[in-house]
Each structure stands twice: as structure tokens, then as C-alpha cells.
Amino acid sequence: MSVHPQFAEALALYAMGTLDDPQDLAALESHLGTCGDCRRELEALRADMALLAFSVVGPQPPARSRERLLGAVAAEPRLERRDRQSYAVGHLRQRWFTFAPVMVMLMLAVFSILLWRDLRNTRRTLRHTHAQLEQMQAELARTNAELAEAKMVNDLLHAPDAWPLTLVSKKTPPQPQIKTVYSKQQGALLLMASNLTPLPENKIYQLWLLPADGSAPMPAGWFKPDGKGNGMMFHKMSAGVVAKGFAVTIEPASGSQTPTMPIVMEPAG
Amino acid sequence: MRVSGTQAPNHKDDAALIARIRAGDQSAMADLYDRYAGVVYGVALRVLASTTAAEDVVQEVFLQLWRNPQAFSSDRGRLAPWLAVIARNRAIDLLRKRPPEDDIDVMPISTGVNLEDEASQKLVVDKVRGVLVGLPQDQRKALEMAFFEGMTHTEIAGKTGEPLGTVKTRIRTGLLALRKVLA
Numbered sequence: 001m002s003v004h005p006q007f008a009e010a011l012a013l014y015a016m017g018t019l020d021d022p023q024d025l026a027a028l029e030s031h032l033g034t035c036g037d038c039r040r041e042l043e044a045l046r047a048d049m050a051l052l053a054f055s056v057v058g059p060q061p062p063a064r065s066r067e068r069l070l071g072a073v074a075a076e077p078r079l080e081r082r083d084r085q086s087y088a089v090g091h092l093r094q095r096w097f098t099f100a101p102v103m104v105m106l107m108l109a110v111f112s113i114l115l116w117r118d119l120r121n122t123r124r125t126l127r128h129t130h131a132q133l134e135q136m137q138a139e140l141a142r143t144n145a146e147l148a149e150a151k152m153v154n155d156l157l158h159a160p161d162a163w164p165l166t167l168v169s170k171k172t173p174p175q176p177q178i179k180t181v182y183s184k185q186q187g188a189l190l191l192m193a194s195n196l197t198p199l200p201e202n203k204i205y206q207l208w209l210l211p212a213d214g215s216a217p218m219p220a221g222w223f224k225p226d227g228k229g230n231g232m233m234f235h236k237m238s239a240g241v242v243a244k245g246f247a248v249t250i251e252p253a254s255g256s257q258t259p260t261m262p263i264v265m266e267p268a269g
Numbered sequence: 270m271r272v273s274g275t276q277a278p279n280h281k282d283d284a285a286l287i288a289r290i291r292a293g294d295q296s297a298m299a300d301l302y303d304r305y306a307g308v309v310y311g312v313a314l315r316v317l318a319s320t321t322a323a324e325d326v327v328q329e330v331f332l333q334l335w336r337n338p339q340a341f342s343s344d345r346g347r348l349a350p351w352l353a354v355i356a357r358n359r360a361i362d363l364l365r366k367r368p369p370e371d372d373i374d375v376m377p378i379s380t381g382v383n384l385e386d387e388a389s390q391k392l393v394v395d396k397v398r399g400v401l402v403g404l405p406q407d408q409r410k411a412l413e414m415a416f417f418e419g420m421t422h423t424e425i426a427g428k429t430g431e432p433l434g435t436v437k438t439r440i441r442t443g444l445l446a447l448r449k450v451l452a
Contacts, residue, residue: 009434012441013415013422017358020421043346046378048444050350051451052416053308053357054390055397056315061306065324066299072328073298073335 003041007031011038015045157192157232176229178265180207180246187239189220196229199250206251207235208259212242220246222255284343291338298335306331308349309356316360316417326363330356346378354378361419393451400450404443411436412443 003011010028013019019028032039156162174195181190191207199205204224208217221235248265249256286304289297306327313326330352334341341351362368401409411429414420420428422436429436 009437009441012444013437015444016415016419016440017361018415018419018421020423043377044448045444046354047346047350048448049357049416050353050378051393051397051447052401052412052444053312053350053353054394055401056417057307057311057394059307059311059314061310061324061327062320065306065310065327066302068324069302069328069331070295070299072332073295076332076335 003038004031004035007035007038008041011042012045015042015049176265178207178248182209182243182246184242185239187237187241189233189235189237191221191223191231191233191235193223193225193231193233194229196225196231198227198229199224202253203250204253204255205231205248205264206255206259207233208247208249209237209241209243210245210247212244217247217259219255219257222251283348287338287341287343287348290335298331301334302331305349305352308353312353312357313360316357316364316419322363323360326356326360330359342377350378357416365419396451397447400447404446407431408439408443411439415440 007028010019010024014025014028019025032042176193176195176197178191178193178196180192182188189207189209193205196205204222206222207220209220210217218237218241220237221233223231223233225231245267247259247263247267249259249261249263251260286297286301290301309327309330310323313323314320317323317326334352341348401412404412407429411425411431414425414428415422422433422440425431426433426436431439
């Protein structure tokens with residue numbers, strides 16, 4: 001056996017576990033990783049140590065020591081022994097099982113935090129969606145109510161037995177009359193006419209919106225009254241136009257882009 | 270002289286004993302104790318100078334082997350010297366108040382010394398004692414301080430006033446002297 005002389009004395013101390021110089025220790029352990037001769041010398045030095053131990057053999061342990069050991073052996077769980085298939089694996093398993101509960105707890109904690117955050121966000125979204133749904137339901141209810149009312153009005157006006165009647169002062173003869181309801185925001189207009197003079201087949205009454213900014217009158221729909229001079233019209237136009245008034249002219253059946261004078265109906269006063 | 274008990278151990282028996290322990294045979298531990306408790310107890314008592322502490326080392330070393338019999342491989346050494354070194358190291362740990370290891374070391378020990386029968390064992394022990402008596406006192410003292418007290422060479426040098434290099438040399442040559450006589 002050829003031991004590297006620079007490590008010879010350190011090997012003896014290392015075998016006894018008494019090599020206390022960190023640099024020597026690191027250098028020797030590094031060398032042992034690559035030198036088979038020095039590893040074999042280390043094994044031989046341990047055997048020399050064992051001989052030293054044999055020099056003190058003689059005293060025997062008390063009898064109770066044997067019973068104590070066998071009792072402890074009998075108390076060892078059998079499964080624990082079987083799990084130790086090898087030194088290395090057994091060691092790793094032991095450490096793994098030592099840290100496993102901590103790792104599981106950490107993972108559970110992280111998972112719980114993520115779950116809690118997700119749940120909190122979901123609840124927020126749900127609350128927001130619920131509020132939106134309630135708002136939409138309220139709007140739908142209002143719209144339904146308005147539609148129902150509008151339908152009732154429409155049904156009444158178009159009922160075959162609808163009897164439009166305008167009440168005036170007792171001695172005043174029936175006068176042609178047009179009532180309009182206009183919404184700038186909605187760009188919608190409703191017109192109801194009564195007692196108008198019937199028109200020939202090729203003529204219609206056309207309504208004009210008179211813009212507040214003084215620009216040219218805008219067509220606002222046309223209608224033709226029935227045989228009794230009554231009529232109704234709903235017209236959609238561009239929203240946002242401010243009107244200072246409305247006027248009615250008689251136009252060809254195809255309608256006109258500019259009013260044909262004279263104005264036959266205009267706001268009172 | 271027997272190592273311990275009433276049975277004379279041999280290498281084949283040791284391999285069979287370890288195989289039984291690995292198989293979970295509790296009676297094998299009784300046999301192991303009967304064979305080698307004296308070795309373990311003797312060295313632990315010498316180190317710790319306390320029968321109670323030495324008894325604890327016996328329990329600990331044998332129980333660790335019971336729990337992890339794979340730590341010893343009969344292909345890489347003999348059981349008696351292995352147990353002797355394990356017991357010495359554990360006793361030194363206790364003496365130096367080091368925390369106990371989780372497991373025993375997988376520690377190959379190479380020896381050609383015959384320990385397989387009672388007569389050989391007696392011869393070995395007598396020779397070892399003879400070698401130690403024959404060593405120069407300073408050398409024997411350095412060897413014993415390192416082995417039985419776990420002192421580092423720096424501590425030994427500090428206590429004896431010898432140079433570090435001298436202490437190192439005395440420890441190594443003392444061990445080699447044992448090997449040479451018993452070779």
C-alpha cells in the first residue's frame with residue numbers, strides 16, 4: 001500500500017476523528033475522494049484503533065443490560081425496520097418524513113392564501129354582477145311597464161271602436177288641432193291630429209322641426225288623416241336637435257325636403 | 270479469552286448473525302449481545318469511566334444496529350472491530366458532549382487480524398497490551414489521549430507541551446506499531 005506521505009499523519013488523526021484543522025480536513029477529504037490507496041490506509045488505521053479498544057476488554061456489563069436491550073428490541077415497530085432498505089435510502093427517507101409535515105403545512109398555507117384571494121375576487125365579481133343584474137332587472141321592469149302602457153294607448157287609439165272626441169267650449173265649432181310630444185334626447189316625436197281637412201289622394205300633411213339655431217326646417221315625418229280628419233304618427237330622427245317649434249305643410253304624397261308654403265298649422269300663440 | 274459471553278464468534282457466524290438481524294430475528298440480537306457486549310462495554314467504560322454511561326452506549330450501539338443492520342457489511346470488515354470503533358466513537362461523542370448521530374456510520378474496517386476463535390482473540394489482546402506497554406511513555410500517552418479521550422492533536426500538544434508535528438507523528442507511529450506486531 002502506497003500512502004501519500006503528505007497525508008500520512010493526517011490520516012491517523014482523521015481515523016480517530018481528532019483532525020481539527022479545517023484546511024487539513026478539507027484537503028484530506030478531497031484527496032480521499034480520489035485516492036484508493038489512502039482510503040485503504042484509512043480502513044487499516046481504523047482496524048488499528050479497534051485493537052486499542054480490545055486492549056481494554058474485560059469488564060462485562062450488568063445482567064440487566066441484556067434484558068434492557070432485548071426489551072427495547074421487542075418494542076421496536078417491525079415496519080420501521082422493514083422500511084430501512086439501505087443506509088442511504090433509509091437516511092433520506094427519515095429526513096424526508098421529518099420535513100414532510102412542514103412542507104405539507106407550507107403548501108396548504110400557500111394554497112389556502114391563493115384560494116382565499118380567489119374566493120374574495122370571485123365574491124367581489126359576484127356582488128358586482130348581482131348589482132348589475134338587479135339594475136338591469138329594474139330597467140327591464142320599467143321598460144315593460146312603459147311598453148305595456150304604450151301598448152294600451154296604441155291599442156286604444158287603433159281600436160275599431162275608438163272614439164276620439166275633443167271637448168271644446170260649448171259654442172265653438174270643431175277646430176283642426178295637432179298635438180306633438182318631442183324628446184330631444186331620444187330623437188323621438190309623437191303626433192296626434194284631429195279635425196284636419198281631408199286631403200286629395202296625392203297629398204299628405206308633413207311636419208317640420210324648426211331648429212333653435214335658426215337653420216333650415218328639418219323634415220319630421222308625414223301623415224295622412226283618416227276620413228274624419230284624425231291621424232297619429234310616431235317619428236324617429238337624429239337625437240340632440242334643439243327645436244324652437246314645429247310647423248305643418250301640405251306636400252306631395254312622396255314628401256318634400258323643403259316645406260311648401262303656406263304653413264297650415266303652427267304652434268298656438 | 271473470549272470477547273464476551275459463552276460463544277466463540279467467527280466471521281461466518283457474524284455474517285449469518287447479521288443476516289438474521291436483517292430478517293428481523295430478535296433472538297439474533299441476544300446472540301449478538303452475548304458475543305460482543307463485552308467489547309462495546311469495555312471501550313465505553315474506559316472512555317466514560319461510568320458504568321451507567323457505558324451501559325447506555327451498549328444499548329445505543331446495539332439498538333442502532335438492530336434498526337439499521339445494513340450499516341455493517343461483512344464483505345467490508347469484521348463485526349468485532351467495527352463494533353469496537355463504533356462504540357469508541359459514540360463514547361467520545363458523549364464525553365465531548367456532541368449531539369448524537371441519527372444513525373451509525375457505514376465505516377469499512379480492513380484488518381487481517383484473526384479474531385475468529387477464542388485462542389486467537391486472547392492472543393490478540395495480549396499482544397496489543399504488550400505493544401502498548403512497550404511503547405515510549407510519551408507516545409503511549411499521546412495515543413491514549415487521542416483514542417480514549419478524543420483529544421485533538423492541538424489539545425494534546427497544548428496539554429503535553431510537545432510540538433504539534435511530534436504529537437501527530439507519535440499517534441501515527443503508535444498505531445502502526447500495533448499493526449506491525451500483529452501482522
